[in-house]
Amino acid sequence: MRNILAFGLVGLLAGPAFAADMVPMTRDNGAPVGDNQNSKVAGPEGPVVLEDNALIEKLARFDRERIPERVVHARGTGAQGVFVTSEDFSKYSKASVLGTPGKETPVLVRFSTVMNYRGSPEAARDPRGFAVKFYTDQGNWDIVGINEPVFFIRDAIKFPDFVHANKPAAVTNLQDPNNAFDFFSRVPESTHMLTQLYTDTIGMPASYRTMDGYGVHAFRLVNAKGQQVFAKFHWKSQQGLKGLTLEQMRTTDTDYATKDLYANIVAGNFPKWDLYVQLMTPEEVEKLSYDGFDDTKVWSGVPEVKVGTMTLNKVPANYFEYTEEAAFAPSNLIPGIEPSPDRMLQGRLFAYADTQRYRLGVNYEELPANRPLVQVANNNQDGAMQSVPRTGNTNFDPTNVPGQPAEQPAFRYAQYKVDGMTQTKAIDKQENFRQAGEFYRALSKVEQDDLIKNLAADLGQVKNEQVKDIMVSHFYRADKDYGTRLAAAAKADIKDVEAMADH
Numbered sequence: 001m002r003n004i005l006a007f008g009l010v011g012l013l014a015g016p017a018f019a020a021d022m023v024p025m026t027r028d029n030g031a032p033v034g035d036n037q038n039s040k041v042a043g044p045e046g047p048v049v050l051e052d053n054a055l056i057e058k059l060a061r062f063d064r065e066r067i068p069e070r071v072v073h074a075r076g077t078g079a080q081g082v083f084v085t086s087e088d089f090s091k092y093s094k095a096s097v098l099g100t101p102g103k104e105t106p107v108l109v110r111f112s113t114v115m116n117y118r119g120s121p122e123a124a125r126d127p128r129g130f131a132v133k134f135y136t137d138q139g140n141w142d143i144v145g146i147n148e149p150v151f152f153i154r155d156a157i158k159f160p161d162f163v164h165a166n167k168p169a170a171v172t173n174l175q176d177p178n179n180a181f182d183f184f185s186r187v188p189e190s191t192h193m194l195t196q197l198y199t200d201t202i203g204m205p206a207s208y209r210t211m212d213g214y215g216v217h218a219f220r221l222v223n224a225k226g227q228q229v230f231a232k233f234h235w236k237s238q239q240g241l242k243g244l245t246l247e248q249m250r251t252t253d254t255d256y257a258t259k260d261l262y263a264n265i266v267a268g269n270f271p272k273w274d275l276y277v278q279l280m281t282p283e284e285v286e287k288l289s290y291d292g293f294d295d296t297k298v299w300s301g302v303p304e305v306k307v308g309t310m311t312l313n314k315v316p317a318n319y320f321e322y323t324e325e326a327a328f329a330p331s332n333l334i335p336g337i338e339p340s341p342d343r344m345l346q347g348r349l350f351a352y353a354d355t356q357r358y359r360l361g362v363n364y365e366e367l368p369a370n371r372p373l374v375q376v377a378n379n380n381q382d383g384a385m386q387s388v389p390r391t392g393n394t395n396f397d398p399t400n401v402p403g404q405p406a407e408q409p410a411f412r413y414a415q416y417k418v419d420g421m422t423q424t425k426a427i428d429k430q431e432n433f434r435q436a437g438e439f440y441r442a443l444s445k446v447e448q449d450d451l452i453k454n455l456a457a458d459l460g461q462v463k464n465e466q467v468k469d470i471m472v473s474h475f476y477r478a479d480k481d482y483g484t485r486l487a488a489a490a491k492a493d494i495k496d497v498e499a500m501a502d503h
């Protein structure tokens with residue numbers, strides 16, 4: 001009532017009068033802003049004066065609101081929650097987050113699509129990013145995964161080319177299946193991932209809630225005695241898996257996934273995922289017919305052990321702070337979880353923190369979304385926007401000054417043997433098609449029909465007949481029925497396909 005009365009004629013012209021329940025508006029230097037509706041002018045008909053510092057600052061800040069979008073996974077949605085451990089996994093890993101049943105660890109999750117821009121439609125034929133940051137009592141641990149258990153390529157050196165071929169094209173700025181399949185036709189290891197991606201249930205999730213997540217790579221778990229075992233992580237949705245058909249995908253709301261996730265969290269219908277782990281000893285990995293560190297492969301037949309459950313229960317208070325500024329990285333590992341020799345993972349260990357130093361600045365780990373709950377104590381210092389207070393002269397180590405950060409020998413990296421000549425050479429056990437065929441044959445008839453329809457819709461647009469035939473020959477090599485049906489649906493030449501597959 002008081003506010004309404006405060007609007008006299010003057011109030012209508014100049015904005016509301018200040019009331020007791022309002023906060024004084026200030027400039028960024030803390031000085032009061034007197035008028036936030038009218039610029040300072042040189043007389044009633046005169047120009048705006050440069051000395052209107054409040055105006056200049058407001059426009060200058062606005063001009064700089066955008067930061068570079070992620071080079072991939074630009075369109076995303078963040079949510080917060082908690083991970084509750086269900087098993088004592090200390091036999092395999094000294095990571096405390098996996099050690100004590102009932103232990104609660106806060107998490108930040110960011111779901112995303114991969115190839116298109118920050119404001120692009122969410123219903124894209126694209127993997128979905130499934131990045132989880134655990135704020136553990138040993139530092140932040142990130143599983144930066146996707147909703148398929150495998151990936152398109154197996155060596156980081158191919159990643160920029162893979163992305164260029166799949167992102168909006170250099171000339172038209174539109175995604176073009178001609179470029180994507182030109183690339184994939186030369187990369188037969190993509191057959192398994194493409195087969196999963198073009199299904200309805202896995203490839204086109206009906207919501208972020210109704211999809212699984214996978215760490216994809218193997219990681220090295222290390223226990224307190226230094227014993228090692230390799231592990232793959234799998235988030236299983238308690239909501240079950242649900243996909244969209246091609247027709248539903250084409251007509252769905254452009255923001256369907258964010259709307260669904262946030263509406264459910266706000267309504268108290270919190271989505272949950274159970275975290276499962278597969279384990280293999282180095283000797284078991286060695287015996288596989290394929291390379292166990294090849295991220296185009298699943299570890300089929302290896303049992304999964306449940307280690308905990310994640311619940312998403314909060315829409316972050318601010319999109320920019322918890323989604324744009326969130327920085328997930330496969331290199332954010334904690335004692336007890338180390339990298340495997342997976343050649344993709346090895347490249348990712350470098351690329352994420354590198355892009356984040358560019359995208360957010362060198363002190364990005366001080367931002368609210370990225371700041372660990374534990375104290376950060378080291379001699380890294382300075383750089384743009386350093387803001388955590390530092391005291392004293394001892395910005396070096398070793399030192400004799402008491403109270404300084406000290407290294408902890410108990411947390412040395414695990415030791416393991418490596419052998420052989422340096423080389424730039426593809427892996428030996430490639431098996432580019434077998435698991436794609438197994439996956440296809442395990443689908444129901446309806447799922448196979450949908451897969452072929454979805455793939456043909458994109459492959460059918462490829463103008464270069466040779467590229468199309470090579471692509472179909474890859475699926476033919478995975479499974480003869482799959483390739484034959486796809487050749488008919490995408491109008492590829494079955495004789496060429498068979499000849500190529502025979503090679």
Ligand code: HEM
Nearest residue numbers: 070073110129130131145146151156159216347348351355
């Ligand atoms: C060598 C191969 C790869 C490279 C070089 C690479 C690089 C990148 C880069 C530069 C970003 C942007 C990060 C940022 O700006 O914060 C990113 C995001 C992401 N990548 Fe990768 N990537 C690779 C492979 C993969 C694989 C195999 C997966 C899944 C297993 C994956 C999942 C993700 C996810 C989920 C995000 C989004 C994280 C977020 O929500 O902020 N990437 N990747």
